[in-house]
Amino acid sequence: MxxxxxxxxxxxxxxxxxxxxxxxxxxxxxxxxxxxxxxxxxxxxxxxxxxxxxxxxxxxxxxNPWIMPRVVFANLLRWPPFVNLSSPADFGLVNARHFFLDVEDDVRIGAWHVLPKSMHEERGLVPLDSFEKELKNGKKVFLYLHGNSGTRGSHHRVQLYKLLASLDFHVITIDYRGYGDSSGTPSEEGVVKDSYFIYKWLKQRIGDTKIFLWGHSLGTGVTTKLAKILCNEGDHPAGIVLESPFNNMIDAATHHPFSLPFRMLPWFDWIFLKSLGEQGIYFKSDESILSVTPHIMILHAEDDLIVPFDLGQKLYLKAKATRTAYTKNVEFVAFKGDLGYGHKLIYQAPEMGDIVRQFIQKCENSD
Known part of the structure; x- marks a missing residue:
């Protein structure tokens, strides 16, 4: 049951x-x-x-290979938008002048000249028509060449001008053709030509004053190529600072965050990298730096996500391995990743003032 x-x-x-x-x-x-x-x-x-x-x-x-220069130079990306570059005071720059230079018939570039801080402290506001004359006052000059996107008025760039001016240097900076209030269209040859023009313009006005070059990001490619041309002419800058640099455009493009979705493609090189060469965009800093004879200082943050730290190290090692009896030293200053400086904020380092002063001293001692 x-x-x-x-x-x-x-x-x-x-x-x-x-x-x-x-x-x-x-x-x-x-x-x-x-x-x-x-x-x-x-x-x-x-x-x-x-x-x-x-x-x-x-x-x-x-x-449409013409698209690659737009991507590399990114000159149409302007932040902050709608700024008045003709008024440096709007950016908090005291004793600064805006002016234009005609590089070619159809290329006019905008520029700023920021006076050393001590001049403002001693004399107050300097008349704008006296700025060129003041370039002969014995204060050293930094020619700053910025990276892609934005303008010479971008925040991180302005903060660096303020730092250099506070260290008592003249600061000259430009917007390459196609950037900011400058006319024309950027290309590797064109932006280097603009930089060469402003350098020679300075040389005609500074007397015995020394000019130092400071390039950031894409501007390190411009700076290194400009320095090569000048050194080959026997017109050596006093020193070179390369902030967040890459060794060449091929490696920079390959490791850029925007290329991440495409790197696995079997035709990545043919589509993207070959297109760069077809548009004349190489920026072979690892080759140009072999001809750069002045003292070189490379600054790079370990947490740089735009230009990987490794690329800056590659450029440094190439330069270091090829120094000769006719070239000055090269140094590499690294910033720890936990400091959060990334690609644009190295100027925030409390020790930057001392780093720049020591660099200037090394350049002068090696003369």
Whole structure:
């Protein structure tokens, strides 16, 4: 009797479990039926996104090689927007002048001249028409060449001008052609030509004053190539500072965050890197630096996500290995990643003033 009851209960339990399974399957089926439109929409968006990233963009870039200079120079990205570059005072720059220089018939570049801090403390505001004359006052000059995107008025750049001026240097900076209030379209040859022009303009006005070059990011490629040209002419700058530099444009483009989705593609080199060469964009700093004879200081933060720290080290090692009896020393100043300086904020380092002063002293001692 007990055996029959047990079988009866087991049968009822199996029947109940079977009904529950059927009900559960029905619920799952109804869920998928109800959400099929959502699943299909998600699948379509995912497929379209992958197509655009891995098919559409590469095809567009390869068939429109003119796009690569726009990406590299990023001169159309201006932040903050709608700024008045003709008024350096709006950026907190005291005793600063805005002016233009005609590099070519159709290229006029905007520039700023920031006077050394001691001049403001001793004499107050200096008349604008006296700025050029003051370049001969014996205070050293830094020619600053900025990186891509933005203008000479970008916040991190302005803060560096203030630092250098506080150390009692003249600061001259420009917007290359196509940037800021400068006319024209940027190219490697063009931005180097603009830098060469302002350097020679300075040389005609400074007397025996020394000029130091300071390049940041893309500007390190400009600075190194400019320094090579000048050294080959026998017109040596007093010293070179390269902040967050790369060794060459191919490596910089390969390791840039924007290239991350495409690096795995078998045609990455052909589509993206070859296009750079076809547009004349090389910035081979690791080759140019071999001809740079003055003292060189490289500054790089370990947490730089735009130009990896390793690329700065590669440039340093190449320069270090190729110094000769006719070239001055090269040094590498690293900043720990936990300081948070990244790509643009090295100027915030409390020791920057001392670092610059020591660099100037080393340059003078090696003369």
């Amino acid at each position: 007990d055996s029959q009851n047990s079988k009866s209960k087991k049968g009822k339990r199996n029947t109940r479990e079977g009904k529950e399974n059927i009900a559960s399957k029905g619920t799952v089926l109804r869920y998928f039926q109800e959400h099929i439109p959502h699943f299909l929409f998600t699948a379509k968006i995912t497929t379209l996104t992958l197509f655009l990233i891995y098919i559409g963009i590469p095809i567009f870039v390869r068939s």
